[in-house]
Amino acid sequence: MRNLLLVLACLGTASVLGAQSASTPGQGPVLTLADALTLARQNNPGYLTAQNAQRTADAQLRAAYGAFLPGVNTNFSGSFREGRQEFFGGVGFGATNDQLNSSGSISAGLQLSMGAIYALRAQRASNAAVEADVSAAENNLRQQVTAQFITARQAEARAILQDTLLTTTRAQLELAQARLTVGSGNQLEVQRAEVANGQQRVAALNARNTADIEVLRLYQLMGVPAVAGTRLEGPLDVNLPSVALADLLDQAQRANPTIDAARRREQQATRGVSQARSAYLPSMSLNASVSGFTQRFTNTGLVIAQQQAGVESSRASCIRSEEVRDRVGLPNRLAQCQAIQWSPEAEQAVRDEQGRFPLDFTRQPYNLSASFSLPLFNGFRREADVQQATVQRRNAENTRRQEELRVTTEVSAAYLTLTANKQAVDLQEQNSRTARTALSLAEERYRAGAINLVELIQARTDFERAETDRINAIYDFQRAFAQLEAAVGRPLR
DSSP: OHHHHHHHHHHHHHHHHHHHHHHSOOSSOEEEHHHHHHHHHHHOHHHHHHHHHHHHHHHHHHHHHHTTSOEEEEEEEEEEEOSOOEEETTEEESOSSOEEEEEEEEEEEEEEEHHHHHHHHHHHHHHHHHHHHHHHHHHHHHHHHHHHHHHHHHHHHHHHHHHHHHHHHHHHHHHHHHHHHHTSSOHHHHHHHHHHHHHHHHHHHHHHHHHHHHHHHHHHHHTSOOOTTOEEEOOOOOOOOSSOHHHHHHHHHHHOHHHHHHHHHHHHHHHHHHHHHGGGSOEEEEEEEEEEEEEEESOHHHHHHHHHHHHHHHHHHHHHHHHHHHHTTOOOOHHHHHTOOOOHHHHHHHHHHHTTTTTOOEEOOOEEEEEEEOOOOSTTHHHHHHHHHHHHHHHHHHHHHHHHHHHHHHHHHHHHHHHHHHHHHHHHHHHHHHHHHHHHHHHHHHHTTSSOHHHHHHHHHHHHHHHHHHHHHHHHHHHHHHHHHHHHTSOOO
16 A cells, blocks of 8 residues: 555656646747737738739829820931932932931820819729728738637647646556556556557647647748747737727727728719719810921932032023123123132031931921810710719619628627627636546545546546637637627727
8 A cells, every 4th residue: 555655646746747848838939919910911922912902003093193294205217218219100209319317206295174083083082992902901811810820829729738638648547557556456447548548649649730730821821931839829818898889880880991992982983973974074185296307318429419510500500691691781790600619618518417317307397286075976885884883883882881781790790709708718617627626536536446447537538528618618709809800890909
């Protein structure tokens, strides 16, 4: 009997040390819910995609403002023409020298209409709707990360429970072996204890694997690679929100981003109706343009020769005319005709003229124009566009009402579920305390030989069930609280 008491004392000490070891978290990085939400907002691909829609909407808004600014276009062109004459009606036209041409122009135009004003208003409403969509995506991401964080912590708590139960079954096996050694037990109890310990080892292994998988899924939602050995920490209070249900419903109608997005879409659809009706209104356009050109002959010597020949021809013609006047005794300008000569300055002027190519343009006359347009009939297309825009506005109104009803139902259901879960937590904690006390009494009675191993295993099973139900109740409460926050659209803690 003395030996049995010594063995029981040693087993009790080992059981306490084993329980402490199982409850001590492993070394690794600590991850809180706030950290997980921050990382998810920075790295989650789906949320980042939703944010990109905001950039697109901003660009479209700038384009809507740009409709009130003139459009400016420039043009530059160059061409080459072979030095060959073209014949029309048997008459040759065109130079016999290869020719290079360049031209440039700049034009500006402005379109003014009421449609552009209504389009700008519609785009503003669209931007506001996209901002609300991004807020809704953030709220949805917060709900997903929070729910997965709670699931991972629940799986971790179950794994810790299974580790604790494994320590208990191991101690029960050692106690059954000790009882067999001192002659107060039997081989059947030892075998039953071995089976129970083996089953508990499998349960602990599966629970730990499930906990690791849930942490991996949490990292997937955060959009970053998983870190081995991560420990999840955070408060697990089970207190009901201090706000009444009516106030929560009012906050949800004002703060829920999904409702806000639906309202923005309704405003956008209303602006779309005005934009469609603007097709009945007149519009005005203003345009201005200026252009220039320059050209060059590839054979400059030929151009100089032609110019020189022209000058000589003019000099000879002038001399002949003035000589006739002189012979008949009329006043003449023969001296002036003799002064007509081809000079190096004239040759340099030709070369300078050829050097203007390709950017020294000769300006053409500029153009200004204005037009006023009033549409009269386009085959009932305007009527169809107005009707379509009106239907879209009505659909947006129905969607907004649907979202308001959905959020009201979700808030009410989440609040009722949260209240019921709070009561369940209180009951399950009481059941867990009772089962823990019953297990302690069963262990003492088994040590004293008052009950057999089957009754002890049954007490452990009852404790496991009660403790599991308590863990589930706590995390169901946390999950319901997160659903209530998601339905309201903002944190409540």
